[in-house]
Amino acid sequence: MTAAFLVLRAIAVLAIGAAVVGQIITSLGFWADAGLTDTAFRLTNFFSIVTIESNVASVVVLTMAIGLTLMGRRPTWFEVLRAAVTTYMVTGGIVYNMLLRGIELPQWATLAWSNEILHVWGPLYLLIDRLFAPGRIQLEWKQFLWIIGFPLVWAVYTLIRGPLTYDPVLEGPFYPYPFLNPVTSTSGYVSVAFYVILIAAVIGLVGAAIIRISRTRLGQATDARPVSATA
Template sequence: MLTRRIFGWSRLLGAIVCLVSLTHRMLWGMGSQTLASDNFFAYLTIQSNVAFTALSLVAGVIALRRAEDPPWLTSARALVLSWTTTAGLAFSIIVWQAGLRGIPITVPWSDVVLHYVLPALAVIAWLIGPGRRTASWRVLPFVLLYPVLWGVFTIVRGRFIGWYPYYFLDPRQVSGLPEMAISCLLALSIFALVATSLVLLSRVPVRLAPWGEISPSPQPAERRRPATAGRRHATAGR
């Protein structure tokens, strides 16, 4: 199917764009005094986009070779897309909060691509892409497992090196443990909300027609009474 192949190549293109953006973000960040080379991969955004790159390569090859994604691929896409989309939403909140605190944040083009462009296009592809199966609700706890493990590791690591990737994880930049706990719970709720939305979107009956137009799922044809049945009733009434 032509549209399936188009989406397959688009997945491969998305992996390349993500890889280029990650490389630019790393080189751009190395010129900053606030980012050491050993801290670049400590960001949840970077880790989730590395996973996005690898998964997009695999998903692209599968789309070019098979008419339908296997169930495990749909689950993996739901997981990774939940992480990257939430990272983009969290980045927007951080930039907004930094502005309120009078802290300037420079956003390079690679950050825009990683936090906004790729997640938005991936959500659109999730909704209308051919060959995707219905996502299972079982992915929800696994969506939350990664940020919980990442958060615990990051807080423990920050105690030893004195550096945290996000201000709300740093005890020195928040009012205390209650504010940190509330911020973490808010972040987890966003992860859960995004994952729930993706599972629900996978159940929306939207498909692509052969030439790429979006069309609703076919409805069952209206049943018609056979003409012979009408004749029999008429004959019986005589």
């Protein structure tokens, strides 16, 4: 089973990495065709999207998981990191498929196959890996704070940076998701606050579920080989 997940992780790393790179190449081509020369600004926008950030983090985490498994190690800090990234990926998949599927994002010309990997297959694999891959350990409830820390920082960064930007393509400030833009939202910041609270609730529920599952038999490692659970 361990060997199977090593192969699956390698495939996931290649697929998610290709999806991110493919979207970057598509975006660069779109910006060039549109005569946009503010590449640094647009790449900053691109990497300010939590979906991109979580998918890049997934590539890093899965690569680390391969290395740590081969070394026979299972550090607690890594399991917390893996739980956090899984939470963000699953939340991103839920939010996208509930709120954003079918909405065109012309500012970077969405690449269809990449979009599906980033929002559907990547999150699905991270969840499967977290639930069934060998080498899992029990997480503590106090580690929930680490899981929700990054989304809070990202939300503050996004809402502060948004009004300070101007995107000529959008003819207004840049926000990575339409529902976070108080300019175009029906009730301004009231609508934004509603969606921020809603997404925070989803992140909290998914993160809590991952910790809870880790404390059940389903969430425990079944691999008989000895693994170091260093902190």
